[in-house]
Amino acid sequence: MINVTQTFLPPIEEYTLILNRAWRNKWITNRGELLIELEAKLSDVLGVEHFFVTTNGTLPLQIAIKALGITKEIITTPFSYVATTSSIVWENCTPVFVDIEKETLTIDCSKIEAAITSDTEAILVTHVFGNPCDIEAIAVLAKKHNLKVIYDGAHCFNVQYKGQSIFNYGDVSTVSFHSTKLFHTGEGGAMFMRDKVLYDKVLYHHNFGHNGREKFHGLGINAKASELQAAMGLAVLPYMKTIIEKRKQLVEIYENVFRGLEGIQLVRFREGATRNYSYMPVIFKDEGTLLKVKKALEDKDIVPRRYFYPSLNTLDYVHSNKEMPVSESISKRILCLPLYYELKEEEVKLILSIITNTI
Numbered sequence: 001m002i003n004v005t006q007t008f009l010p011p012i013e014e015y016t017l018i019l020n021r022a023w024r025n026k027w028i029t030n031r032g033e034l035l036i037e038l039e040a041k042l043s044d045v046l047g048v049e050h051f052f053v054t055t056n057g058t059l060p061l062q063i064a065i066k067a068l069g070i071t072k073e074i075i076t077t078p079f080s081y082v083a084t085t086s087s088i089v090w091e092n093c094t095p096v097f098v099d100i101e102k103e104t105l106t107i108d109c110s111k112i113e114a115a116i117t118s119d120t121e122a123i124l125v126t127h128v129f130g131n132p133c134d135i136e137a138i139a140v141l142a143k144k145h146n147l148k149v150i151y152d153g154a155h156c157f158n159v160q161y162k163g164q165s166i167f168n169y170g171d172v173s174t175v176s177f178h179s180t181k182l183f184h185t186g187e188g189g190a191m192f193m194r195d196k197v198l199y200d201k202v203l204y205h206h207n208f209g210h211n212g213r214e215k216f217h218g219l220g221i222n223a224k225a226s227e228l229q230a231a232m233g234l235a236v237l238p239y240m241k242t243i244i245e246k247r248k249q250l251v252e253i254y255e256n257v258f259r260g261l262e263g264i265q266l267v268r269f270r271e272g273a274t275r276n277y278s279y280m281p282v283i284f285k286d287e288g289t290l291l292k293v294k295k296a297l298e299d300k301d302i303v304p305r306r307y308f309y310p311s312l313n314t315l316d317y318v319h320s321n322k323e324m325p326v327s328e329s330i331s332k333r334i335l336c337l338p339l340y341y342e343l344k345e346e347e348v349k350l351i352l353s354i355i356t357n358t359i
């Protein structure tokens with residue numbers, strides 16, 4: 001089977017060599033030596049300062065909402081993974097959807113102002129497939145209306161925007177290190193802040209509020225990453241350059257063919273941003289074509305994924321009656337094709353020939 005993704009697994013000897021240190025320390029969680037080392041390395045690789053690694057990429061979104069004191073309406077995107085919306089609802093806030101731009105698939109900033117009410121407290125949006133939102137426009141709106149900005153950067157490992165890590169923008173940014181993501185720790189994630197005071201507060205939040213063994217610094221939850229997760233991260237990290245280079249080559253093969261095809265749309269990546277080749281999304285002219293392509297691939301044991309489908313404003317628990325025509329249309333027509341380190345060029349060419357023969 002050729003799946004949409006395949007987790008990169010480092011040589012097991014390298015993983016166990018690192019794990020041995022946890023065994024020797026008899027210490028497997030609670031900000032141990034391996035996690036501290038992973039954070040130091042990530043700080044260098046990514047160019048980020050106030051951040052910490054977490055047990056997944058969803059809890060940081062929820063912690064951010066809580067820590068920033070947001071309780072009412074949050075402007076958000078309907079085109080993302082469900083965690084972006086569910087985090088808002090889980091924190092008892094109301095998601096207010098604003099449609100996306102049809103070329104970049106990120107929130108359409110020209111439509112944000114019309115959605116702002118006296119209850120709007122924040123903007124929580126996704127840099128979809130590692131493609132940055134219009135960060136400058138969002139910063140202007142946030143300042144004008146006194147809103148907090150949270151970026152769901154789940155897909156953004158290694159993305160730079162205007163010469164620095166994309167995680168350095170907004171009040172809080174998050175990333176996911178889930179095994180389907182570009183860099184992974186099995187399950188995992190991280191949370192980045194510009195403000196050191198907020199960082200200190202949120203660090204307590206992610207560990208039950210503990211301030212030493214017997215004292216508490218306010219309310220908390222458990223979003224800690226274990227030493228087992230950190231060991232995986234330390235074993236995978238040295239391979240990231242090679243992994244990204246390989247994915248870039250594969251994406252170029254895909255895109256060179258797609259650029260010459262009628263009725264195929266590729267995502268337009270924003271200027272000033274580097275690409276990390278985290279996904280290979282392709283947009284067809286209609287849902288019928290997508291379904292035909294999906295079936296033709298599946299018949300050959302090739303499994304693409306409908307990222308992201310459905311459009312999140314149509315989730316039954318959000319009670320949104322506003323239509324999001326662009327997001328709903330893109331969701332029905334977009335497919336993410338197989339892309340992973342061990343995928344072979346011949347396999348990409350096979351996928352391309354199936355698609356060109358089907359559309």
Ligand SMILES: *Cc1c(COP(=O)(O)O)cnc(C)c1O
Pocket residue numbers: 056057058059080081083084126152154155175176177178187188189
């Ligand atoms: C994967 C993903 C998340 C959730 O990350 P987990 O680490 O799986 O909790 C959140 N937002 C987006 C956009 C994602 O793709």
